[in-house]
Amino acid sequence: MKANRKPFSPGPARERIEAHWSYLCEQIGERRAGSAGERAAAEYLLDQFRRAKLETVHAEPFPCTTVGEARAEIALGCGRSLKPVPARVLAGSPGTPGRRAATGELVWVEMPEQAERLFQPTLRGKVVVLFGPMPTRADLHRRLVKCQPAAVIHVDDRLPFDWVKDDGVYPAWVRRYGMPPIVTIPYQAAWALRKQGASRARARIIAELKQGHSQNVVGEIRGRRPDLPLVLLGAHHDTQCNNSGADDNGSGVVALLELAAILGPERPLRTIRLVSFGAEEQLSVGSAAYAIEHRRETPGVGVVFNLDSVSSPLGHHWVIRAGTRVFGAWLLRELARAGLEAREHAAPMPFADHFPFSVFGTPAVTFLRPNMDSGMRWQHHSAQDNLENVSVTELARVVGALAQATRALARAVRWPFPRGLAPEQRAETARLGKELFGIKANA
Numbered sequence: 001m002k003a004n005r006k007p008f009s010p011g012p013a014r015e016r017i018e019a020h021w022s023y024l025c026e027q028i029g030e031r032r033a034g035s036a037g038e039r040a041a042a043e044y045l046l047d048q049f050r051r052a053k054l055e056t057v058h059a060e061p062f063p064c065t066t067v068g069e070a071r072a073e074i075a076l077g078c079g080r081s082l083k084p085v086p087a088r089v090l091a092g093s094p095g096t097p098g099r100r101a102a103t104g105e106l107v108w109v110e111m112p113e114q115a116e117r118l119f120q121p122t123l124r125g126k127v128v129v130l131f132g133p134m135p136t137r138a139d140l141h142r143r144l145v146k147c148q149p150a151a152v153i154h155v156d157d158r159l160p161f162d163w164v165k166d167d168g169v170y171p172a173w174v175r176r177y178g179m180p181p182i183v184t185i186p187y188q189a190a191w192a193l194r195k196q197g198a199s200r201a202r203a204r205i206i207a208e209l210k211q212g213h214s215q216n217v218v219g220e221i222r223g224r225r226p227d228l229p230l231v232l233l234g235a236h237h238d239t240q241c242n243n244s245g246a247d248d249n250g251s252g253v254v255a256l257l258e259l260a261a262i263l264g265p266e267r268p269l270r271t272i273r274l275v276s277f278g279a280e281e282q283l284s285v286g287s288a289a290y291a292i293e294h295r296r297e298t299p300g301v302g303v304v305f306n307l308d309s310v311s312s313p314l315g316h317h318w319v320i321r322a323g324t325r326v327f328g329a330w331l332l333r334e335l336a337r338a339g340l341e342a343r344e345h346a347a348p349m350p351f352a353d354h355f356p357f358s359v360f361g362t363p364a365v366t367f368l369r370p371n372m373d374s375g376m377r378w379q380h381h382s383a384q385d386n387l388e389n390v391s392v393t394e395l396a397r398v399v400g401a402l403a404q405a406t407r408a409l410a411r412a413v414r415w416p417f418p419r420g421l422a423p424e425q426r427a428e429t430a431r432l433g434k435e436l437f438g439i440k441a442n443a
């Protein structure tokens with residue numbers, strides 16, 4: 001590795017950025033929670049944190065679900081002529097009973113407007129195609145489990161992809177309510193089948209889940225006043241399956257390492273803690289474990305800046321804000337001064353690692369760079385999320401601006417914004433914290 005030949009650089013360094021990125025995405029590749037790839041990424045981070053001379057460098061392990069074997073044979077069509085369709089097992093899904101194929105009638109349900117159909121007992125033993133988002137409300141997920149379909153086929157409606165996109169189901173829901181066997185298929189395959197009037201399906205799903213463990217990797221730039229709340233910089237080093245996660249979230253991890261290199265040699269007033277979280281893709285499992293474990297630490301975490309998917313060549317810089325308007329306005333001003341014009345989004349957003357901290361009232365943001373109007377990235381969670389589709393320039397821009405904002409806070413005795421969330425965020429944040437993570441804010 002040439003990564004650290006230069007011990008210090010005043011700004012983001014292209015060569016170093018590329019070396020980290022290539023190690024994570026080419027040497028290691030896929031880094032699914034609990035896998036050998038994820039462990040290798042954590043080892044790399046421990047090593048790099050030490051080389052950057054961070055203090056108290058260590059890993060904090062926590063339990064997570066790991067996927068052993070997972071494959072699906074799905075055939076759809078009319079009558080007896082069923083044709084195979086590429087499919088992927090959703091993380092957390094069980095297999096079809098006895099590893100056998102289930103054959104049955106195909107029922108198309110358009111979500112969310114036809115969600116009421118999940119309340120019909122007639123879905124039992126059938127194969128249900130869900131077109132649109134998976135249920136985002138616990139009661140709907142529970143209904144889906146209760147109707148006992150033989151299998152569920154999910155079709156992601158965010159863009160007409162000809163490849164399979166995959167997300168998971170919230171682990172807390174799977175633990176509490178269970179889950180039917182669920183696979184995803186490409187939008188375009190579903191389109192063609194719908195036009196043909198496909199009405200039957202055969203689904204054989206093999207999925208083996210094990211209890212495993214993941215880890216958060218921690219290092220600190222020690223401040224002169226450890227009695228003051230600290231600044232936490234975060235990212236996640238795990239990926240979804242079948243991709244090298246160059247943007248999601250190799251970009252955030254590389255940015256974190258770059259921040260370590262830039263800020264490491266400084267001696268701030270407040271401590272800056274860097275944490276690379278594991279198992280984010282299973283819904284912020286690592287950051288939730290961390291936020292819960294450290295919630296009583298004093299003086300504790302004063303603010304969280306999390307980086308997740310920040311390197312789209314074309315795109316919009318977003319700041320997902322959990323915190324007051326004053327906090328948001330201060331941050332946007334600070335970023336703009338450093339050459340990063342960002343847009344802010346203030347609705348509670350549980351799909352990133354800043355969220356669990358916000359449930360405890362800590363001001364927290366996630367930096368994100370979507371490239372679609374919907375706030376998504378087209379390459380997200382697919383093999384297209386590779387080093388061909390990232391931008392060093394955009395990554396360096398985020399790093400430079402965030403280094404400046406971090407410095408401003410790390411040298412201040414008083415901060416220009418209050419602790420806590422905006423009043424309009426509180427109820428929804430508490431509900432999501434409880435429903436998705438089982439966090440009770442006051443526990």
Ligand SMILES: [Zn+2]
Nearest residue numbers: 248249280308
């Ligand atoms: Zn991510």
